[in-house]
Amino acid sequence: MANRPSDIELQNIKDTNPEDTLAGKSIATRDAYGAALYELGMRDERIVVLDADLSCSTKTIKFAKAFPNRFFNVGISEQDMVCTAGGLALSGLIPFASTFAIFETGRAWEQVRQTIAYSFLNVKLAATHSGITVGEDGASHQALEDIALMRVIPNMTIIVPSDGYETQQFVKLAAEYYGPVYIRLGRAKAPAVMPSNYKADIAKAYQFSKGSDVCIIATGIMVSEALKASALLANDGISTGVLNVPVIKPLDKETILSAIEGCRLVVTAEEHSVIGGLGSAIAELLSEIKPIKMIRIGTQDTFGCSGKPDELLQSFGLTSQHITNKIKSTLE
Amino acid sequence: MIVNSITSKRDIDFLKQKAREARIEILKMLHRAGSGHTGGSLSATDLVTALYFYKLKHDPINPSWNERDRFILSKGHAAPLLYVMLAMSGYFEKDLLMTLRKIGSPLQGHPSSKLLKGVEVSTGSLGQGLSIANGLALGLRIQGISSRVYCLLGDGEMQEGQIWEAAMTAGHYKVDNLCAIVDNNGLQIDGSCADVMKIEPIFDKWRAFGWNVIEIDGHDMNAIVSAYDLAQTIKGKPTVIIAHTVKGKGVSIFENKVEYHGVSPNDKELETALMELGANG
Numbered sequence: 001m002a003n004r005p006s007d008i009e010l011q012n013i014k015d016t017n018p019e020d021t022l023a024g025k026s027i028a029t030r031d032a033y034g035a036a037l038y039e040l041g042m043r044d045e046r047i048v049v050l051d052a053d054l055s056c057s058t059k060t061i062k063f064a065k066a067f068p069n070r071f072f073n074v075g076i077s078e079q080d081m082v083c084t085a086g087g088l089a090l091s092g093l094i095p096f097a098s099t100f101a102i103f104e105t106g107r108a109w110e111q112v113r114q115t116i117a118y119s120f121l122n123v124k125l126a127a128t129h130s131g132i133t134v135g136e137d138g139a140s141h142q143a144l145e146d147i148a149l150m151r152v153i154p155n156m157t158i159i160v161p162s163d164g165y166e167t168q169q170f171v172k173l174a175a176e177y178y179g180p181v182y183i184r185l186g187r188a189k190a191p192a193v194m195p196s197n198y199k200a201d202i203a204k205a206y207q208f209s210k211g212s213d214v215c216i217i218a219t220g221i222m223v224s225e226a227l228k229a230s231a232l233l234a235n236d237g238i239s240t241g242v243l244n245v246p247v248i249k250p251l252d253k254e255t256i257l258s259a260i261e262g263c264r265l266v267v268t269a270e271e272h273s274v275i276g277g278l279g280s281a282i283a284e285l286l287s288e289i290k291p292i293k294m295i296r297i298g299t300q301d302t303f304g305c306s307g308k309p310d311e312l313l314q315s316f317g318l319t320s321q322h323i324t325n326k327i328k329s330t331l332e
Numbered sequence: 333m334i335v336n337s338i339t340s341k342r343d344i345d346f347l348k349q350k351a352r353e354a355r356i357e358i359l360k361m362l363h364r365a366g367s368g369h370t371g372g373s374l375s376a377t378d379l380v381t382a383l384y385f386y387k388l389k390h391d392p393i394n395p396s397w398n399e400r401d402r403f404i405l406s407k408g409h410a411a412p413l414l415y416v417m418l419a420m421s422g423y424f425e426k427d428l429l430m431t432l433r434k435i436g437s438p439l440q441g442h443p444s445s446k447l448l449k450g451v452e453v454s455t456g457s458l459g460q461g462l463s464i465a466n467g468l469a470l471g472l473r474i475q476g477i478s479s480r481v482y483c484l485l486g487d488g489e490m491q492e493g494q495i496w497e498a499a500m501t502a503g504h505y506k507v508d509n510l511c512a513i514v515d516n517n518g519l520q521i522d523g524s525c526a527d528v529m530k531i532e533p534i535f536d537k538w539r540a541f542g543w544n545v546i547e548i549d550g551h552d553m554n555a556i557v558s559a560y561d562l563a564q565t566i567k568g569k570p571t572v573i574i575a576h577t578v579k580g581k582g583v584s585i586f587e588n589k590v591e592y593h594g595v596s597p598n599d600k601e602l603e604t605a606l607m608e609l610g611a612n613g
Contacts, residue, residue, distance in 0.1 A: 048471070048474070069474055070474065072470065072505070074497070074501050075497075075500065075501075075504075077494075077497035077500070077501070079459075079460075079463070079493075079494045079497060080463045080466075080494055080497035080498050080500075080501055081463075082463075083460045083461075083463030083464045083467065083494070083498070084463045084464070084466050084467035084470070084498070084501060085467060086453065086463075086464050086467055087453075087463065087464040087465060087466055087467020087468035087469070087470070087471060088467040088468070088470060088471040089467070089471075090402075090452060090453060090464070090467070090468050090471070091467070091468050091470075091471025091472050091475065091477075092398070092471065092475065093471045093474075093475070095467075110457060111460055111463075111494075114454065114455075114456070114457040114460060115453065115454070115460050115463075115464060118444070118446070118454045119444075119445050119446065119453050119454040120446055121453075
């Protein structure tokens with residue numbers, strides 16, 4: 001293939017060393033995605049990228065500039081983008097198709113179901129602007145239903161990275177895995193939470209700590225809030241473990257069941273509706289195997305609204321303080 | 333590998349004979365299935381026969397041969413036609429055709445690529461095939477593979493907005509290794525396309541989206557073969573062949589009858605049909 005960037009093109013891209021690790025860096029997961037995609041592009045000529053007129057926001061622009069022959073902007077047409085990605089996969093390439101989460105999973109839902117998942121095509125749906133931290137753009141652009149929409153589709157793998165470092169690893173793992181993958185990314189800065197020796201694994205959840213009273217099972221940016229809540233609760237003598245579940249489907253049942261062993265309360269935390277997301281997935285699992293009292297932290301069957309990301313997290317009850325209060329009042 | 337080249341009237345007669353055989357098989361399998369899409373399978377039979385027995389580079393022994401041409405059946409409800417083409421080409425035994433739509437059969441009501449070799453991608457939900465064909469053609473192009481991609485669309489299917497998103501993409505990216513074919517039989521489930529939702533002027537629409545447009549009689553085998561050959565010579569833009577066809581073509585009781593869009597022949601209808609097609613029982 002004649003798709004290697006020219007020397008001139010390469011000279012224009014100096015800001016990221018492909019070997020740089022994002023461990024310890026608090027950056028938006030979309031930025032980590034843009035960097036990881038570029039790294040992948042350098043190493044593997046089968047990587048192709050599609051976008052629907054949002055490449056500056058989804059951060060695919062970096063790949064686009066480096067590898068123009070392997071980048072396809074389809075304009076504002078998400079349904080076309082998803083199926084075009086399917087065709088590229090059929091030709092033996094590994095497409096990453098990016099737009100905002102609500103458009104990728106909502107507007108193009110049936111294309112994802114019919115063309116990508118039913119045919120089991122090797123397409124990576126990497127969507128940014130998930131959750132309420134989209135911020136000022138408001139409800140129309142805040143996907144709070146995307147995990148639910150992808151979770152009901154057979155053959156789909158769903159990854160929600162918690163920080164930049166985890167994103168960097170999972171983007172590579174998604175490319176190595178054969179099959180449809182949905183990667184949920186965010187717009188706002190995500191606090192670094194994963195340790196530098198962390199090795200992401202599609203089959204594995206990551207246990208930060210084991211609690212004897214409570215287990216908080218969190219995903220995405222809520223992992224950071226869960227860790228803070230765990231520390232706050234320790235001050236009150238409540239032993240709270242934290243489990244990061246970056247892969248919502250298929251669930252790492254073994255690690256989840258072992259993490260909740262001996263606990264009185266299981267709390268799920270996600271920047272998504274409590275209907276159909278991580279909270280539902282855990283409730284479905286535990287109600288059948290190990291019924292236990294649960295609290296589901298997330299948006300409560302409501303649309304988002306405009307505001308600053310921090311204000312919105314506060315307003316919708318997605319903070320460590322809110323998690324702490326909920327747990328304390330439940331245990332009383 | 334099947335290498336085809338048409339050089340004489342005898343070859344055209346061969347294709348016509350293949351199309352007649354295909355119609356017989358389609359009707360037999362639909363009759364056995366007890367349901368399925370008769371009209372739209374018969375309207376496109378000549379068009380797709382010319383692909384499988386003349387135009388496509390393909391290898392039934394090695395269905396995933398990388399250099400093959402690809403056929404995407406965007407109007408997935410014409411599955412019986414695709415299955416018959418695959419069976420007649422040797423992808424599987426003809427006996428399998430009689431399992432159409434039965435539980436456990438790889439011959440699903442609409443094509444499944446996971447279940448049946450030779451089906452490039454699962455279709456059935458209208459409007460998606462042209463985008464898939466674009467992606468395939470672009471992917472082959474950037475890998476330097478000279479294969480071509482053919483995509484069969486229904487005329488009613490042009491009411492799907494995604495078709496025009498894909499039409500724009502193909503024009504924009506000058507996807508000249510792609511040839512779309514519109515089976516313009518004029519009917520859809522609820523009636524004539526003109527009554528349900530006007531799609532004319534079809535020619536002007538495609539031309540406006542940057543396509544090379546060829547208009548033919550979709551039952552004239554000479555015209556079909558010439559159109560495929562001509563399409564291959566056009567560089568710098570995708571080609572669409574608007575093929576004027578008759579729904580239910582080949583069997584008088586089905587021709588231009590909207591009722592036979594999604595209904596299979598009963599015993600008596602099959603008998604009449606086979607007689608008209610000159611089948612021996």
